[in-house]
Amino acid sequence: MGSKLSGKDLIKLGFPKNNSINIALGQIHRYRKKEKKSAILEEAKEVLLMPQKFKNHGTWGKVAEGLIAPVEIRKQELRNLRAPFSIFGENEIDASAKEQLYSALKLPIAVQGALMPDAHSGYGLPIGGVLATEKAVIPYGVGVDIGCRMSMSIFDLPESFMNGKVDKLQAILQNHTKFGMYETHDRKMDHELFSRSEFKEIPLVKSLLDKAYKQLGTSGGGNHFVEFGVAEILGEIPGVKLPPGKYLSVLSHSGSRGLGANIAKHYTYLATKQCPLPSKVQHLTWLDLDTHDGQEYWSAMNLAGDYAKACHDNIHYRIAKALGKQIVVTIENHHNFAWKELVNGKECIVHRKGATPASEDQLGIIPGSMTAPGFIVKGKGNSASLNSASHGAGRLFSRSTCKSSFTKSEMKRVLKEKNVHLVGGGIDEAPMAYKDIHKVMKLQDELVSVLGTFTPKIVRMA
Structure with missing residues (x-):
């Protein structure tokens, strides 16, 4: 017997001469190539005899599915008519973003859409796009940074607490936050999340455990940030036991780091193999939630979302500890994720790619820029927007345009005018890169109510 397992070996075991052999070889090569051939063949024989037993198995689940009810792979065609949709602030949105939504609305799985x-x-989906689908999840509808989110912690400390402490607060951000692909904390912390079954049962996720452990409590590059600022509570906020006033707060924006990026890449690849689409919309390939890969992605996506929250919690814990103060309340929300929600009375998968969940009375954070205020909001449950709102001000200029159009001196001047101290950050994230957040908020009056604001004072970026 040769050392490398082949299709002939599986045929000898009794595997049918169909795609189940290719699936088995792919799974073995991806996850079990370092193991003995004899041991793998022994397992493969058991899968062949009792596929039901292996239906949700990390390595063999997809093979079992191929033996029981093979997934039909056929090129998908777009519908002629779009699913229903709504656009909020249409005159402020570029034509290419609208075209991306229009294409997504023609997918055979599309139920309803919206643009923030x-x-x-x-x-795939435009940033600020929301799409409800039937029994299918689109990895690029969620985004590469799965569970990218906002988190704001408020301290029972007045705005005046910051007076004369800019250097101290700046040092806390410098010493207790880490950004980008390679920075990690010297003192790592454990988390109950690392004991989750997904890290044991899904081979890809298992291989990412060490990376996830090292990156806990860190932030990505680009537009991700951690900042000290002033939260102004304008009235009563459900669950917030603080009277109206101005308080020291920490606001962070980041996602699921390398864990989420690798999950997105892997399952997008699998989706392209199972659901070929015309080149114009190839980034919108989906996974059927009734398949092994669809269920596995759903589990991995939810894990990545919980990991993103754990990262924010860890960041805020480190900062609160350095301050020597207790957090009174944290307001938070994902804005790159997919949820199972009712749409017109039917359960759908609602993708929000750069959109804030805004169901009735749901709290959320919509940031501005490093010099513009963010907003504490409460959702109004507008069904036309699929219970969603914007996730920020939105970019006015691309990163490359910023680099060619603005200078560091211009950026410094704007920061000085707004009395904002910046640690890190680049021209591509200049305040001028973003739309007017006040105009954006006016355009979504029917989506959210404003309960408070956040004004940045000390900003830390990659």
């Missing part, structure tokens, strides 16, 4: 006033073009 901060929208701009992206990969």
